Amino acid sequence: MCGIVGYVGPRQASDVLLGGLARLEYRGYDSAGVAIASGGELKVMRRVGKLVNLTQAIGKTPVPGFVGIGHTRWATHGRPSEENAHPHADCTGRIAVVHNGIIENYMELREELAQNGHILRSETDTETVAHLVESYYDGDLALAVRKAIKRLHGAYALGVIHLDEPETIVAARKDSPLIIGLGKGENIVASDIPAVLEYTREVLALADDQVATVSAGQVIVTDLEGAPVESEMLHIEWDLAAAEKGGFADFMLKEIYEQPKAIRETLRGRMGADGIIQLSELEMTPGQIASIDRVFILACGTSYHAGVVAKTLIETWARIPVEVQVSSEFRYGDPIVDDETLVVAITQSGETADTLAGVREARNRGAKVIAITNVVGSRVTRESDGVIYTHAGPEIGVAATKTFTAQIAALNVLALKLAQAKGILGQERIAALWADLNRIPDIVEAILADLDAIEECAAAYTDVYSTLFLGRGVGWAVAMEGALKLKEISYIHAEAFAAGEMKHGPIALISDEVPVVVVATQGHTYEKVVSNIQEVRARGAEVIVVATHGDDEIKRHAEHVLYVPATSELLSAIPATIPLQVLSYRIAKFRGCNVDQPRSLAKSVTVE
Ligand code: AGP
Numbered sequence: 001m002c003g004i005v006g007y008v009g010p011r012q013a014s015d016v017l018l019g020g021l022a023r024l025e026y027r028g029y030d031s032a033g034v035a036i037a038s039g040g041e042l043k044v045m046r047r048v049g050k051l052v053n054l055t056q057a058i059g060k061t062p063v064p065g066f067v068g069i070g071h072t073r074w075a076t077h078g079r080p081s082e083e084n085a086h087p088h089a090d091c092t093g094r095i096a097v098v099h100n101g102i103i104e105n106y107m108e109l110r111e112e113l114a115q116n117g118h119i120l121r122s123e124t125d126t127e128t129v130a131h132l133v134e135s136y137y138d139g140d141l142a143l144a145v146r147k148a149i150k151r152l153h154g155a156y157a158l159g160v161i162h163l164d165e166p167e168t169i170v171a172a173r174k175d176s177p178l179i180i181g182l183g184k185g186e187n188i189v190a191s192d193i194p195a196v197l198e199y200t201r202e203v204l205a206l207a208d209d210q211v212a213t214v215s216a217g218q219v220i221v222t223d224l225e226g227a228p229v230e231s232e233m234l235h236i237e238w239d240l241a242a243a244e245k246g247g248f249a250d251f252m253l254k255e256i257y258e259q260p261k262a263i264r265e266t267l268r269g270r271m272g273a274d275g276i277i278q279l280s281e282l283e284m285t286p287g288q289i290a291s292i293d294r295v296f297i298l299a300c301g302t303s304y305h306a307g308v309v310a311k312t313l314i315e316t317w318a319r320i321p322v323e324v325q326v327s328s329e330f331r332y333g334d335p336i337v338d339d340e341t342l343v344v345a346i347t348q349s350g351e352t353a354d355t356l357a358g359v360r361e362a363r364n365r366g367a368k369v370i371a372i373t374n375v376v377g378s379r380v381t382r383e384s385d386g387v388i389y390t391h392a393g394p395e396i397g398v399a400a401t402k403t404f405t406a407q408i409a410a411l412n413v414l415a416l417k418l419a420q421a422k423g424i425l426g427q428e429r430i431a432a433l434w435a436d437l438n439r440i441p442d443i444v445e446a447i448l449a450d451l452d453a454i455e456e457c458a459a460a461y462t463d464v465y466s467t468l469f470l471g472r473g474v475g476w477a478v479a480m481e482g483a484l485k486l487k488e489i490s491y492i493h494a495e496a497f498a499a500g501e502m503k504h505g506p507i508a509l510i511s512d513e514v515p516v517v518v519v520a521t522q523g524h525t526y527e528k529v530v531s532n533i534q535e536v537r538a539r540g541a542e543v544i545v546v547a548t549h550g551d552d553e554i555k556r557h558a559e560h561v562l563y564v565p566a567t568s569e570l571l572s573a574i575p576a577t578i579p580l581q582v583l584s585y586r587i588a589k590f591r592g593c594n595v596d597q598p599r600s601l602a603k604s605v606t607v608e
Contacts, residue, residue: 009186
């Protein structure tokens with residue numbers, strides 16, 4: 001995710017900005033830049049790639065000055081490039097803006113600004129903010145920013161400077177974090193606490209719809225109408241290492257907790273006011289979508305499990321047959337795909353060698369390929385016909401967590417789009433499903449707020465050697481993902497099966513030494529799953545069940561029950577996954593494993 005730092009005070013702004021941005025490097029980024037009020041001019045320097053490129057450029061051409069804003073960009077709109085890197089300036093070159101978040105109505109704003117004679121130089125949503133501030137500026141930067149942000153739909157944390165007010169930064173936020181580190185005779189605006197810890201531990205946390213005017217000696221916070229308001233003050237106790245992880249012990253745990261946000265961001269802006277699902281990335285007319293007669297999904301590992309969930313969603317809602325294959329099999333097989341097949345390549349990193357080879361193979365055979373990825377500018381985005389981004393922010397832990405649930409969110413959108421374009425689901429049904437889908441982030445929050453049962457369960461199974469995971473329908477995909485998470489971070493053997501397959505062989509493995517994890521949330525096969533539980537218990541296994549709140553009966557069949565709130569069956573994959581992620585995490589921690597960097601694994605598997 002992008003990082004913001006702003007400085008006003010007696011130090012050289014470039015030193016504080018570069019130091020602060022370095023503290024935010026762990027968040028991931030693809031370009032960096034600063035804008036500094038320097039000798040009566042606004043100097044903007046931006047470089048693609050690592051921060052060291054920007055640091056070297058400033059080393060060669062110093063930018064002296066005491067007020068400035070800086071940014072590390074994780075691309076969301078437009079590829080990683082110098083033109084798209086922040087800060088963005090207005091037409092006069094006197095205003096500069098840094099931004100985290102997504103401006104949903106930026107296309108509309110760009111058109112309006114262009115019609116009014118503004119020259120936009122980048123592909124970003126952010127640049128519209130600089131020009132909006134320019135158009136509203138009349139001698140009061142805070143007022144111009146307030147007017148500009150009233151025009152924005154979406155999420156933002158903003159830092160804005162103007163040469164006419166060279167001792168001030170105006171900062172504002174909505175749905176994207178922004179804090180102000182309060183120093184003695186200096187203040188630092190930042191998107192995250194590590195950037196300010198070198199200078200202060202006293203922090204003002206801006207709330208949504210608050211605007212701060214920050215100078216070296218004071219910070220004035222108002223609401224959107226300009227009325228003074230109070231902000232929360234915090235004293236930070238964490239050291240730097242803890243702060244980078246937001247106070248969490250590991251990146252994996254932090255990323256588990258970031259899932260509500262990742263899902264919300266991925267769903268954001270996907271439903272139009274006209275009730276039409278917005279997925280222009282498909283670059284297909286409704287007629288072309290209606291003619292798709294087959295979907296082929298390619299992916300590896302966790303992304304493959306998201307594909308298995310998608311098969312059920314697309315087949316049920318859009319009535320299009322879906323095949324899901326691991327990319328390494330697809331690329332060397334003789335797949336039946338042609339120009340009426342939609343191929344969906346799912347890869348959080350966008351760099352997985354087998355999936356990329358599968359994409360090439362599918363396109364050679366005439367198929368249209370849509371990638372679902374979390375990384376803007378990754379290779380899959382250049383090799384596919386269209387890209388749907390998950391907006392999960394960078395995932396640093398090697399084990400995929402938030403990218404998995406964000407993939408499922410994006411695949412829900414795709415399945416609804418196909419169902420709508422094909423006319424299989426009526427408008428009312430689509431609206432109801434959309435409303436249900438938008439409740440999932442709150443459900444995930446509720447699960448993460450009450451982890452006692454998982455903690456207790458993890459403590460009981462820290463020393464097991466082998467486990468089985470069972471489920472049916474989307475619960476089978478969840479079981480596969482649960483088993484993968486456990487094996488990759490705790491090194492406990494874990495195998496998943498479709499619960500109905502158990503009696504065809506795996507049941508021979510059942511004993512009192514092999515705990516069985518069963519996904520038994522409510523659905524049309526619930527009774528069958530309960531029968532499977534009874535079969536394994538009859539052979540001595542201890543059972544851990546993921547079940548729906550209110551299902552008290554299930555307690556009679558299990559040693560541990562991990563409850564999740566009720567959802568419709570097809571939407572249960574995300575909620576049911578969360579307890580299994582946390583269970584794996586807790587077991588791995590009890591065993592002393594390095595959950596962020598498990599042995600032998602890599603975040604991007606760029607070789608065969
Ligand atoms: C997930 O926890 C694993 N690290 C791994 O299975 C991963 O999902 C797989 O390598 C695919 O990666 P991708 O999504 O980047 O293509």
